[in-house]
Amino acid sequence: MSLSISHSDSFSLIEQLPILQILVPFVSAPLIVFIGNRKVAWWIAFIASLISLLIAINLLLLVNDGSIISYHIGGWAPPIGIEYRVDALNAFVLVLITLISSIVVPYAYKSVENEIPEQHHTLFYAAYLLCVTGLMGVVITGDVFNVFVFLEISSLASYVLISLGSHRDKRALTSAFNYLIIGTIGATFFVIGIGLLYMVTGTLNMVDMAELLEGKSSSSTVRSAFAFIVVGVGLKLAIYPLHIWLPKAYTFAPSVITAFLAATATKVAIYILIRFMFTIFRPSFLEELNVLDLVILPLSIAAMIIASLIAVFQKDFKGLLAYSSIAQVGYILLGISLMSERGLTAAIIHIFNHGITKVALFMVAGAYVIKRGGSLLTDLQGAGFTMPWTSTATVIGCLSLIGIPGTAGFISKWILVEAAIENGKWPLAIIIIFSSLLAVIYCWRVIETLYFKNGDSKIIVNEAPLSMLISIWIASLACIYFGFNTDTTISISDLAAKMLYLTSLNSY
Amino acid sequence: MITWEFIIGHLNYWFFIVLMMTGLYIVIAKGNLVKKVVGLNIFQTSVFMFYISIGKVIGGTAPIFPMDMKINNDVVYSNPLPHVLILTAIVVGIATTSLALALIVRIREEYGTIEEDEIFIIEQELDFSNTRSNTDKPIGHF
């Protein structure tokens, strides 16, 4: 495979796609505030999401052949200027973010109306778009300090968005505050790591940095930089013992925000981790430190088992899903820590598949919040009959979470198990399967409550609003679609994994 | 090998580490939410100072062009990039602090306190009551 890097200074639209990707939502956010009308705000958010999705798909099509798009901000060539660098991996994550956003915004209309007081609506959509901007910026940029800035844009926006859940439950405030404290510590750690790397290399451009880091793997500065970055990002992505902020934040945030963040925010943090580990530090460094085997692998196993076990005992559907998210992050990290191309493919495809599964499930939880007054399991009793469409979608989402054949979850688990066995790590395959069994238990608690525990015998169909149902069903049908048609997802994650390894092979 | 040169030579690190640990300690140990934010600020500031100190070049002067734009190659400049980065980081830090303070105001409105342990007790009661009083919840506000 050849790495063809294209960049140009012309101003044709297609050349400007990388910056447009960021600018569209970024400019829309203040626009919403200026206009100040909540209906218009929703339309702007929706259109901005759709345009971003189109741009992201376009970018993905451009890099689908293994090429790399390099965009120079303001015409300043890297490594001096800031570079936006799009390859298969981040184009794929960009599509995930914008796809989720385009699904979630239509859902938001009714859900926000119900959960957030009217005077906050425009600000809500503005903060939401900023959050999307931040997440996309983190993914698209090729400059490490830029990663930090965008990360903080998205984090600050998400603290605000989570705290907006206070209308429904005041605990949203304290969970947002806790998330803020922990998130800021994480981001600051990340900055320390970047500072140390800058000390060693004198550059902030990822590619440049990677080249300059070669042969410096024994430097204690580089090693401590790595440690700071892994812990800092680990706080954001909720690696098992650093996850404490996540369950409460996801439980009390507005449903739309939970759905969006669960599907994207942690995934973007994982993207940062992959990017730093494989593009900047390179696998040879990881092997030398043995950090994946000694740290990440045990933690991911702990996440898969302990978080799943905790999920089994949750009383709140959202809380249950939140703990399940922590467990699923464990699967992704496990894939990464296998240190093989197949394992990395499994991780990348699971980022996507788990994203669409979780967005479906959290949106469903939001529908229950509206119609049932809450998402506690006791609120859900008998909802299978009063909300048949919502509940069918719940079942589909749960099946995908478990990994039943014919759903997206099955595909990523299959590849993950395959990768584990391929590496001769039998016990890991067994642990993955054991954790899936725990998923059966917690999912089944939900389904049983929905269909076989009648709160009252009178059945009056009281479905969620149509706009919400459409979003929910798009997401759940996507769970099934990507369980059968795997050509796109697999070929892209395969390509992304190959490229991550290819760039690292050059360094040998 | 810890020598006198090592200790003096890394003086900025020692300050950075002491300040950073002080900040982290306050964040973790103090129950008052405002004090936590103060601790967070100290913590962040320590990192800012660390960045600024690594930009220093011995004998270097401020990286400003002379008015006549005639560059003298003998003049050593300090590295301006870390300073610029920290300008951004300070902005981020201010945004974080103001948001945190705003959240504290809202918490104070809802809970009537900003002490962590008191909030904890209130939340525990909420956790407990939620599991029991579910039947009288209104169904379908819509």
Add this chain to the structure above:
Amino acid sequence: MVPNISIFLSILIPITAAILNLVIRERPNLRDFLTFVASVLTFFCVLAILISVGNETTEEIVLLSVLPGLKLSFQVEPLGLLFALLASGLWILTHVYAIGYMRQNNEAKHSRFFAYFSLAIACVMGIAFSSNMFTLFFFYEALTLTTYPLVAHKGTDSAVKGARTYFGILIGTSIGLQLTAIVWTFLIAGTLDFSKGGILNGHLEGPLVTLLLFLYIFGIGKAALMPFHKWLPAAMVAPTPVSALLHAVAVVKAGVFTVLKVGIYIFGLEFLQNSGASYWLMWFAAGTIMIASLIAITKDNLKARLAYSTVSQLSYITLGVALATSMGVLGAGLHIVMHAMGKITLFMCAGSIYVATKKTNISQMTGLGKVMPITFGAFFIGSLSIIGLPPLGGSWSKWFLLMGALEADQWFMMLVLIFSSLLNIAYLLPIVAKGFFLPQENDLSQKYSESTVLIWLPPAITAMCCIILFFTAGHLLDFLAPIVLPE
């Protein structure tokens, strides 16, 4: 072309019936009639395949490819065709029976019941015609999911609890063990296609073969090999038509059918024999046969007794595979049919007794034979077939299993088979004897009588089939022969 279209039709028609059931829930008569039409059509589709293909194996048709090498695809081969024929044929009878049962018993939520029932049949068709292990696994899991609502149908605490056991064991074993085995197979053999002579030969050696076999066999929880048999008695909380068709025919037979498929087409008989992998399996099967029979004797609840009898009888089939001889496998294949016919008769009789008298315990059935002669007559014939006495179908499958044990030089297994037949007598015939010969209470004939024709006719028909099967077993054997013939 005929077989290809018919395969899809046989899966799509039940699915359509399920959707129709949900759509026209307001008009029960039309709904039940349409489902009846669907069941007949499905049967004719399978029949069309039989006529056009006979006992040949057709080319596989690939529906879609999920991953390279992992595809959903179908194929007709004798064993699957026989299974499809059995399930679709008995669906017609069971549907008629279910209409009577559900209405007489005033059960709730008929539409949901019939919809999931039809979906379950669609899954069974998928299992029967699957041409690789992945497709089979897909429909296997789908079958568990679609039968779960049927088991929990009553919605009472005990039903939900039973359904939880049912679901937990079946999903747990299939994901925990069977999926592992499938991934393993895929990695070492590079394919999951069913092919004659197996796909594992030369890829695996020594104790690992045994390990893989056990992962498969215990992973197929539906085959109810001890210690994973608990779901079957637990599933008896379901309405009787479910127990009759699904837990005497479709679900459990899907389990042993999968065992046969794995034995014949994944491992290959020769490979099983040469590697000696199935030696321990034989003992597990024998143990299940004996222990389950003994437990059955202690059960007073009629359905529970029948459930344990099913557990025991299923292990005959597993034993047939474990013997890894051509006679044993043929006997196992025959036993799928014979036992299905016998057991569905017994279950439908149990349901008939329940509808007419609301009695579930054997100890209360004293003298009922004289007021319900048809039901008890059918029960008697069914029992004899399960025990394996001529002139009933069950005798042939036991005979071939015995021959298989002889062929494999397993004297002890022959003893197990013979002794377990004695146990069958001990737990089945007393029911009949109680019904017919013990003195009845005075007013019994005024209080009870046979219920509607919809309920007593189906078991009578299946009982007749048990007799017919005795005389047509030769054709069945010819039909199945290709599965054990070498290439």
